[in-house]
Amino acid sequence: MELFTEKKECCGCAACVSICPKAAISMIKDETGSYFPKIDEILCINCGACQKVCDFQKKDENQFGQKVIKAYGAASKDESLKRKSASGGMFAQLAKVCLENGGVVYGAAMLFENDKLVVRHIHVDNINKLHLIQGSKYVQSNIGDTYHKVKKDLLAGKKVLFSGTPCQVAALKSFLKKDYENLYTVDIICHGISTQQFFQDYIDLVENKNKVKVTSFIFRDKSVGWGLDARYKYKRKGKVKSKRLYYKLSSFYNYYEKAINHRENCYYCKYSCESRVGDITLGDFWGVEKNQPDCLCENGGTIDERAGVSFCLINSTRGIELFDRASEFIDYVSSDFKIISMQNDNLLRPTAIPNNRKSIMELYRNEGYEAIDKLYWKTIGYKKFYYFILAKAPRTLKKKIRTLLKK
16 A cells, blocks of 8 residues: 655655554654655555545645635733744744633644754643744654554643644544534645754754754744844853854754754645635735734834734634633734735745755755755855844844945
8 A cells, every 4th residue: 555656745744654554653753854654564454544634635725714704913011932932932922822711732842852853743731831832943844653642632621722833733633523613733845855854953063063062952033133043052171052053054954944854744745825724824924014014013003023023823623712711911013915925925825945945955865954054055155154144143233234234
C-alpha cells in the first residue's frame, strides 16, 4: 500500500501514524530532514485507515473550510504576554482564558533535550507553563502522540484549545472523525516550515564558529520592538549569556524568508486560502501602519505597534465564543480580510517555489550546511556591512534608513 507517490503529496502531519490500529506506520527522515510515513507491510492489515485519514490529499481548498465571519486587528492588554509572543500576544491571551476556565492547551514548544533543541507539541494545563508554547517556531513540530492525548482529554469532558499549522489542525480533525463541542482550534498563518535537521545543522554551525553551546532560541525577539530579529541563549565557560540576532545576518533566516528550506508540500499547500480549518486564524498584522493606521496609538488608536499587532480571523461560532470570552483582555478593532491579506499572501495562495531552491538544497544534501552558509555570505557580498549597521540601529532609525534607500 502506498500513502503517496510524490513528496509534495505529504505534509508530515503524522495522522496516518496515529490512526493505524497495528502501529504499522513510522515516520522516516529523508536526506533533507523531512519526515515521511513508511508502512511495515508485515504488520499492515490493509484496512485503509491511513488513506482515509489523510486530509492533505483529499481536500480541495473549498471543501474543508469555514469562511471568515469577522476580522480584527488585535493585541493583548497583558504586557507580559505580548513580550513573550511573536506579535500581539493573541494566542497566549486565548490560551490563558482557556486555562483559567479549567481547560487544557496544546501547542508547539522549543525544548532543550538530550543536548539539542527540539520543537514538539506539548500539553499545557497551567498558566506557569504557557510561556513554553508562546512565540513562532519556524520548524515543523513533532506531533508524537498529541492527537491521542487530545482525544482523551475531549472524552474526559475537558475544554481543549489546539493550535498548530493549518495542516496539523486539519489532521487532528480528521483523526477525531467527529466534531467535539469542547474542542477549539487555532490555525496559524503559515509561510511554510523548515525541518528540525536543517535548523539543528545551523545551530551546530553557530556553536562551532563561536565555541558555545546554544541552549534556547527565540525566533522572534521583541527586546527592541516588533520585527523579525531572533535571540539565543548560550553557554560558554560555564556562563550563560544571550545574543540578539538580526535576521539578515543569519543564513537560516535568509533561507526561511526566501522559502528555500521548506518541505516540498508547502509550495502546494491547499490550506493557503480564505477558507480556514481553525475556529480562529492568527498571524502578524503586517502592513497595519499603512493599511489600517487609525488603530495605532500614534494615530489616536489603542494598539501599540511597537509591541506587536496580530490579525485575528473568526471562522466559526466556536471562534466567536472563544474570542468573546477573551475580549475584555484585548485591544481590538474591526478589520477586513482584504486589508489583512494585503501583506499576508499565504491567506490567498501557497508560497511559490524559488528558482534557486533546487540547486541550494542539492548543495545542502551533498556538502552539508556549512556549504550553503558560505554561499549565503558570498551572495550578499558587501550588503553584509549594511546589515551590520542595521543590526545595531534602533528600530525607528532602521525605518528611516530603509525609507531613504528606497528614494
